[in-house]
Structure formats: C-alpha cells, structure tokens
Amino acid sequence: MRAMERIGILIGVFAFAVAALYGAWTGSNEVGFEWVGVIGLILGGLLGFMIAWYLWMTRRRLERDPSDDPLGDIDEIQGDYGFFSPHSWWPLFLGAAAAICFLGLAVGWWLFIIGAFFAVPALVGWTFEYWKGEHAL
Amino acid sequence: MVWLASELMFFAALFAFYFTIRGHEADLWAERTEMLNVPFALANTIVLVVSSVWCQLGVLQAEKGIVSRPAGSSLTRVAAWGMREWYVLTYFFGAVFIAGQVYEYAHLVEEGVTLASDPYGSVFYLATGFHGLHVTGGLVAFLLIIGRTFTTRRYTHAQATGAVVTSYYWHFVDVVWIALFIMIYVLQ
Numbered sequence: 001m002r003a004m005e006r007i008g009i010l011i012g013v014f015a016f017a018v019a020a021l022y023g024a025w026t027g028s029n030e031v032g033f034e035w036v037g038v039i040g041l042i043l044g045g046l047l048g049f050m051i052a053w054y055l056w057m058t059r060r061r062l063e064r065d066p067s068d069d070p071l072g073d074i075d076e077i078q079g080d081y082g083f084f085s086p087h088s089w090w091p092l093f094l095g096a097a098a099a100i101c102f103l104g105l106a107v108g109w110w111l112f113i114i115g116a117f118f119a120v121p122a123l124v125g126w127t128f129e130y131w132k133g134e135h136a137l
Numbered sequence: 138m139v140w141l142a143s144e145l146m147f148f149a150a151l152f153a154f155y156f157t158i159r160g161h162e163a164d165l166w167a168e169r170t171e172m173l174n175v176p177f178a179l180a181n182t183i184v185l186v187v188s189s190v191w192c193q194l195g196v197l198q199a200e201k202g203i204v205s206r207p208a209g210s211s212l213t214r215v216a217a218w219g220m221r222e223w224y225v226l227t228y229f230f231g232a233v234f235i236a237g238q239v240y241e242y243a244h245l246v247e248e249g250v251t252l253a254s255d256p257y258g259s260v261f262y263l264a265t266g267f268h269g270l271h272v273t274g275g276l277v278a279f280l281l282i283i284g285r286t287f288t289t290r291r292y293t294h295a296q297a298t299g300a301v302v303t304s305y306y307w308h309f310v311d312v313v314w315i316a317l318f319i320m321i322y323v324l325q
C-alpha cells in the first residue's frame with residue numbers, strides 16, 4: 001500500500017508544480033491568465049493526494065500489509081476481500097430504467113417520469129437483495 | 138475513492154467553465170451577481186456543513202456497531218443515539234439544503250435568470266444544479282442505508298461499511314459545495 005500511496009503523492013506534487021508553471025507562463029503573455037488548465041491541474045493534483053490520503057488512512061487502520069514487506073509471500077495476503085454477488089438481475093433492470101430516464105431527457109419529461117417508476121423499484125431491489133429473504137447476509 | 142477522484146475532475150470542468158465564461162463576460166457578471174442572495178446562500182451552506190458533522194457522528198456510532206438508541210431510551214437523549222438517528226438528522230439537514238436551493242432558483246427565475254437566458258445563467262445552474270443532483274443522490278443513498286438497518290437483527294460489518302462509504306461521498310459533496318460557494322458567492 002505504501003507504493004500506491006507514493007504514486008498518488010507523486011501525481012499530486014507533479015500536477016501542482018505544473019499548475020504553478022503553467023499559471024505563471026500563461027499569466028505573463030498578452031492573451032492573459034488561462035483558467036481551464038490551471039484549475040484542471042490543481043484539481044488533478046488533489047485527485048492524486050485524495051487517493052494517497054485514503055490509502056494512508058486505510059494503512060493506519062490495518063495491522064500490516066504484506067505488500068509492504070519486501071520478504072512477504074503471496075499467500076500472506078489471502079483472506080476475505082469483500083462480498084461479491086454471484087449473480088443478480090437487478091443491474092439489468094436498473095440499467096434499462098436509467099436508459100428510459102435518459103431518453104426522457106431528450107424526448108420529454110413524461111417519459112422520464114415513466115422511467116422513474118421502473119428505476120425506484122430496481123434500485124431498492126438491488127440494494128436490499130442481500131439483506132432480505134433467503135440470501136440475507 | 139477512485140470514483141470520487143473522477144468526480145473531482147467532473148467538477149473541475151464546471152469550475153473551469155465558470156472562470157472561462159466569467160473572463161469573457163465581465164459586464165454580465167457584474168450585473169448578475171448583484172441578484173445573488175449571499176446571506177441566504179451562506180445560511181444554506183452552513184446547513185450542509187453541519188449535516189456533515191451529524192453524518193460523522195453517525196459514522197462513529199456505526200464503527201462501534203451501535204445501530205440505534207436502546208429500546209425505551211427517549212429520542213431526546215442525544216448521547217444514546219445510534220447511527221440511524223444521526224443519519225436521519227443528516228438527511229433532514231440535506232433536505233433543507235435542497236429546499237433552500239429550490240427556493241433560490243425560484244427567485245432567480247422570477248428575476249429572469251434561467252438556464253437559457255444568458256451565459257451566467259447557464260454556468261450558475263449547471264454548476265449548482267449538478268451539485269444539487271449529487272446531494273439528492275446522497276439523500277437517496279442515506280434512505281437506503283437507513284432502510285437497510287431495519288432488515289437485519291444484528292448490525293453487521295457489511296452494514297457499517299455501507300454507512301462509512303456513504304459518509305465519504307457526503308463529505309466529498311460537502312467540500313465541493315464549499316468550493317462552489319467560494320467561487321459563485323464570495324469571488325463572484
């Protein structure tokens with residue numbers, strides 16, 4: 001996890017440095033200061049720092065990450081990685097409902113409302129699939 | 138987290154959009170920013186920031202595995218609140234924020250600023266509107282998280298993880314609003 005953290009920091013530092021340079025260069029010519037690139041670069045830097053910060057927080061919580069140990073073995077990292085749904089039909093329904101909603105934005109609000117009637121049960125169904133009934137966790 | 142980072146770049150586009158158009162339309166900006174109700178927006182911002190605090194208090198309870206106040210405990214005993222009570226409170230604060238934004242939009246539309254009226258209207262509604270949609274999405278997520286707490290007898294680790302992830306999203310949306318507030322209402 002340390003290596004991933006450093007990659008995030010590297011992205012952040014690089015983007016901030018380039019933002020400063022870019023701002024100085026565009027600010028000194030006659031066309032004037034260029035906002036799009038400067039803001040994009042600054043927030044791009046925050047993107048790197050945000051991921052690094054999250055990884056750092058996670059690392060502090062975990063006892064030890066075998067990927068940080070140069071003498072670690074592959075099998076040390078075994079264990080539960082999370083819950084993975086074996087199969088679910090809900091994403092298909094939700095995707096179809098979302099497609100109707102977005103079509104509604106182009107065609108008219110009436111279609112969007114019809115789509116919402118399908119989207120809400122699909123979203124609720126998906127969220128609660130593993131919390132109720134025979135598959136409950 | 139990676140998805141939140143990509144969301145950051147989405148809002149970066151909106152920020153850049155605002156400043157670019159602002160640079161080209163200085164006169165229009167001077168005229169339109171007069172119409173903004175800054176004290177009202179500030180109050181609304183405080184509501185959203187405070188909602189983040191309630192959300193974090195809910196997370197602390199979720200991490201301890203306390204889903205709700207013990208049976209028989211009065212709702213007024215805030216110290217005994219679990220994650221559910223704090224999240225309901227967060228939901229109310231978020232809903233007030235959205236209501237405030239709708240009120241603000243209604244006033245601006247009355248004064249003739251709409252999405253299609255001029256460049257200022259376009260950037261104002263796109264930037265604040267996309268943020269508003271994110272807050273609304275967060276509210277839906279809160280409802281689902283709160284609803285889920287009623288389905289299990291025991292508060293599981295998976296439940297707590299869902300609550301924590303939702304809080305990350307909520308804090309992110311809150312921070313984006315602070316930046317938007319500074320851009321639109323303070324810097325104008």
